[in-house]
Amino acid sequence: MLKVPQHQVAGHEAGIGKLGPLVDESGRFYKPLQGDERGASEVAFYTSLSTNSGIPEHIQRFFSTFYGTQLVEASDGSGLLPHLVLEDLALGRVNPSIMDIKIGSRTWAPEAPEKYIQKCLKKDRESSSLSLGFRISGLQIYRSKELGFWKPGKKAAQKLSREEVKLVLRRFVSSNTLNDLDSRPDCAFASTVYGGSTGILSQLLELKAWFEDQTIFHLYSCSILVIFEKELALKGKNPGAQIKLIDFAHVYEGRGVIDHNFLGGLCSLIKFISEILTAPNECGIEVSAKADQKNLTADNGVVADHKNLTDSDNGVVAIQKNLTTSDNGVVADQKNLTVSDNGVLADQKNLTASDDNCVVADQNGVS
Amino acid sequence: MLKVPQHQVAGHEAGIGKLGPLVDESGRFYKPLQGDERGASEVAFYTSLSTNSGIPEHIQRFFSTFYGTQLVEASDGSGLLPHLVLEDLALGRVNPSIMDIKIGSRTWAPEAPEKYIQKCLKKDRESSSLSLGFRISGLQIYRSKELGFWKPGKKAAQKLSREEVKLVLRRFVSSNTLNDLDSRPDCAFASTVYGGSTGILSQLLELKAWFEDQTIFHLYSCSILVIFEKELALKGKNPGAQIKLIDFAHVYEGRGVIDHNFLGGLCSLIKFISEILTAPNECGIEVSAKADQKNLTADNGVVADHKNLTDSDNGVVAIQKNLTTSDNGVVADQKNLTVSDNGVLADQKNLTASDDNCVVADQNGVS
Numbered sequence: 001m002l003k004v005p006q007h008q009v010a011g012h013e014a015g016i017g018k019l020g021p022l023v024d025e026s027g028r029f030y031k032p033l034q035g036d037e038r039g040a041s042e043v044a045f046y047t048s049l050s051t052n053s054g055i056p057e058h059i060q061r062f063f064s065t066f067y068g069t070q071l072v073e074a075s076d077g078s079g080l081l082p083h084l085v086l087e088d089l090a091l092g093r094v095n096p097s098i099m100d101i102k103i104g105s106r107t108w109a110p111e112a113p114e115k116y117i118q119k120c121l122k123k124d125r126e127s128s129s130l131s132l133g134f135r136i137s138g139l140q141i142y143r144s145k146e147l148g149f150w151k152p153g154k155k156a157a158q159k160l161s162r163e164e165v166k167l168v169l170r171r172f173v174s175s176n177t178l179n180d181l182d183s184r185p186d187c188a189f190a191s192t193v194y195g196g197s198t199g200i201l202s203q204l205l206e207l208k209a210w211f212e213d214q215t216i217f218h219l220y221s222c223s224i225l226v227i228f229e230k231e232l233a234l235k236g237k238n239p240g241a242q243i244k245l246i247d248f249a250h251v252y253e254g255r256g257v258i259d260h261n262f263l264g265g266l267c268s269l270i271k272f273i274s275e276i277l278t279a280p281n282e283c284g285i286e287v288s289a290k291a292d293q294k295n296l297t298a299d300n301g302v303v304a305d306h307k308n309l310t311d312s313d314n315g316v317v318a319i320q321k322n323l324t325t326s327d328n329g330v331v332a333d334q335k336n337l338t339v340s341d342n343g344v345l346a347d348q349k350n351l352t353a354s355d356d357n358c359v360v361a362d363q364n365g366v367s
Numbered sequence: 368m369l370k371v372p373q374h375q376v377a378g379h380e381a382g383i384g385k386l387g388p389l390v391d392e393s394g395r396f397y398k399p400l401q402g403d404e405r406g407a408s409e410v411a412f413y414t415s416l417s418t419n420s421g422i423p424e425h426i427q428r429f430f431s432t433f434y435g436t437q438l439v440e441a442s443d444g445s446g447l448l449p450h451l452v453l454e455d456l457a458l459g460r461v462n463p464s465i466m467d468i469k470i471g472s473r474t475w476a477p478e479a480p481e482k483y484i485q486k487c488l489k490k491d492r493e494s495s496s497l498s499l500g501f502r503i504s505g506l507q508i509y510r511s512k513e514l515g516f517w518k519p520g521k522k523a524a525q526k527l528s529r530e531e532v533k534l535v536l537r538r539f540v541s542s543n544t545l546n547d548l549d550s551r552p553d554c555a556f557a558s559t560v561y562g563g564s565t566g567i568l569s570q571l572l573e574l575k576a577w578f579e580d581q582t583i584f585h586l587y588s589c590s591i592l593v594i595f596e597k598e599l600a601l602k603g604k605n606p607g608a609q610i611k612l613i614d615f616a617h618v619y620e621g622r623g624v625i626d627h628n629f630l631g632g633l634c635s636l637i638k639f640i641s642e643i644l645t646a647p648n649e650c651g652i653e654v655s656a657k658a659d660q661k662n663l664t665a666d667n668g669v670v671a672d673h674k675n676l677t678d679s680d681n682g683v684v685a686i687q688k689n690l691t692t693s694d695n696g697v698v699a700d701q702k703n704l705t706v707s708d709n710g711v712l713a714d715q716k717n718l719t720a721s722d723d724n725c726v727v728a729d730q731n732g733v734s
Contacts, residue, residue: 105627106472110497130477133627162624212634257529258638260472260500264631267579271625 002030002072007090010100010138010154010223011247019076022083027091029064030072030083038249042084043069045217045248054216062207062245064089089225089244095149099172099226100137100246103265105130107221109252120221127158128165132272133265136160136168137223142230143177150177169272170280172226175234187280189233193241194273200226201273203243208270211263218259220250224269369397369439374457377467377505377521377590378614386443389450394458396431397439397450405616409451410436412584412615419583426577429570429612431456456592456611462516466539466593467504467613470632472497474588476619487588494525495532499639500632503527503535504590509597510544517544536639537647539593542601554647556600560608561640567593568640570610575637578630585626587617591636 002022033039046066067085108120140151174185233239369389400406413433434452475487541552600606
């Protein structure tokens with residue numbers, strides 16, 4: 001019996017009259033083949049993956065297992081349609097927190113049709129892709145049994161500003177996401193999820209080493225899915241932090257050139273994650289000591305240029321007022337935060353409710 | 368007494384009625400300030416360089432020494448104009464071979480004016496920037512006392528195709544550039560110029576490590592200048608291989624994000640150079656063993672898709688006919704090439720004049 005997946009955060013969602021992916025109980029994920037050349041391209045990619053010996057074994061684990069294609073009853077009721085059959089990445093996971101991060105400042109290949117290029121370029125410029133080298137295409141963060149997930153709308157997620165992306169990457173590994181309006185992401189799970197020899201950063205670095213060398217594929221509009229289970233982390237168990245590469249409708253031959261577009265974006269993501277690990281209590285806001293950082297600091301010491309952060313229309317909101325900066329530009333008033341040996345905040349009770357709020361509000365609630 | 372520099376390979380050239388850079392005998396390079404914000408931006412960058420402590424000492428050597436600005440008689444006879452005063456990178460060099468490589472698949476910042484973005488995007492798409500992550504903006508390769516330099520026109524250099532760029536990077540460190548029509552670049556100086564602990568690759572890797580971390584600057588349309596002296600290499604002396612970063616008219620604040628665009632392009636260049644070092648006798652043509660490399664191999668075993676290589680109009684030409692490929696896709700008929708221990712071709716006399724020509728022709732001669 002096929003059903004709509006519970007934990008999809010980006011891409012087309014299945015529903016009444018809507019064509020989207022399905023899952024079965026044995027752990028297979030059915031992705032409807034896009035009718036145009038994108039579908040064919042993705043099938044070709046997965047087929048070549050399973051036959052191409054150019055991909056080393058330790059890298060193959062970053063791709064979903066591929067079980068071929070199959071005609072199944074489409075989710076929109078339109079009858080039998082060909083689907084890609086893949087491994088269901090959420091299988092066996094209870095309440096996984098998931099981010100879908102589209103890698104690359106450019107989501108289009110030089111060889112793509114002009115109309116498609118213009119469409120993608122517009123999206124890249126309107127999202128954080130161009131400035132950060134990646135954009136968050138969708139996410140869900142588990143909060144608690146009662147509150148369920150924090151899951152901003154897809155459009156909202158894609159329009160996160162640079163500072164909001166920083167906050168979301170911290171919030172993703174934080175324990176204090178219950179009462180969102182008065183909390184700073186504490187990054188309580190940063191060291192267990194992002195850090196460690198099997199954590200997200202370590203996996204990203206492995207992927208990076210491969211992308212510095214591989215000239216087989218150029219992956220445009222491809223995502224890295226980041227998954228872990230907060231409940232396991234809370235119990236002190238291995239949270240099952242894992243990355244997977246997904247979405248290969250726009251794969252091109254590398255023809256002897258590395259995928260510098262993917263690699264650049266990947267390095268940018270790595271830098272963001274590294275910074276969380278080295279400074280988990282900085283709340284995602286970094287104000288450099290550079291003298292000419294003219295757009296960042298207003299006269300009264302308040303961090304300016306955050307106009308998007310107070311815009312509550314898009315379902316992902318941050319209210320960020322009166323953030324005072326110290327002389328060296330680093331967010332001040334963190335003195336009450338006690339930090340444990342492993343860099344994780346130990347005692348959240350000492351967090352004073354100061355004027356220095358740094359908040360991601362939750363306007364969406366459970367989705 | 369100011370004069371026109373002898374070894375400029377890209378950018379504006381000084382001449383009668385033409386505004387361009389000048390040099391003096393004491394080793395200073397005078398670059399006219401561009402009248403618009405680009406000039407101001409470059410001055411601001413160099414000024415911040417000399418005061419910004421964020422750049423580690425081992426990285427500062429990749430920038431030219433800055434001596435402030437000065438009003439000097441402009442090269443076009445238009446009177447006194449403000450110039451940037453920099454170190455003359457060609458000072459003390461006899462017949463240097465030089466490449467100016469513009470780094471980044473994108474030469475424009477997200478914040479740039481729309482008209483400028485469109486202009487740059489067009490150039491990026493028409494050159495190798497988009498596909499390779501960099502483009503050769505200009506070059507001169509020293510051949511001999513009699514023949515002087517091989518110096519293709521600037522426009523020609525910028526329009527080099529992927530395969531031509533590979534060939535030029537090999538030709539740059541080759542000894543057999545005298546009779547260009549019947550030679551394959553031998554990469555005789557690859558190990559001494561590109562390789563070694565102080566060679567070009569090592570310097571590029573140092574720069575890369577910094578770009579993986581630094582979030583101070585984003586450098587658009589910035590170039591890496593690669594210099595060495597072939598005559599010294601021929602004499603078995605240190606060829607003075609060196610890279611320098613130049614052209615900072617489009618520098619933006621990094622604001623906490625790495626320069627993923629520059630980094631991606633830099634990694635791509637690094638991969639090209641590495642490949643020359645690991646396979647100096649492959650003549651720049653790599654045909655992968657991938658089954659679906661459909662565009663590369665024509666039915667008769669002749670490498671297809673090289674239509675640009677026979678186009679002799681642009682002043683940089685390659686004639687590449689009958690290049691037969693062996694079963695594994697690697698260019699065959701290299702059996703007569705003997706290779707010395709260090710990977711450098713030892714005995715060029717054994718090179719047979721076979722049908723498998725792989726030639727970069729010299730249509731321009733001495734410039």
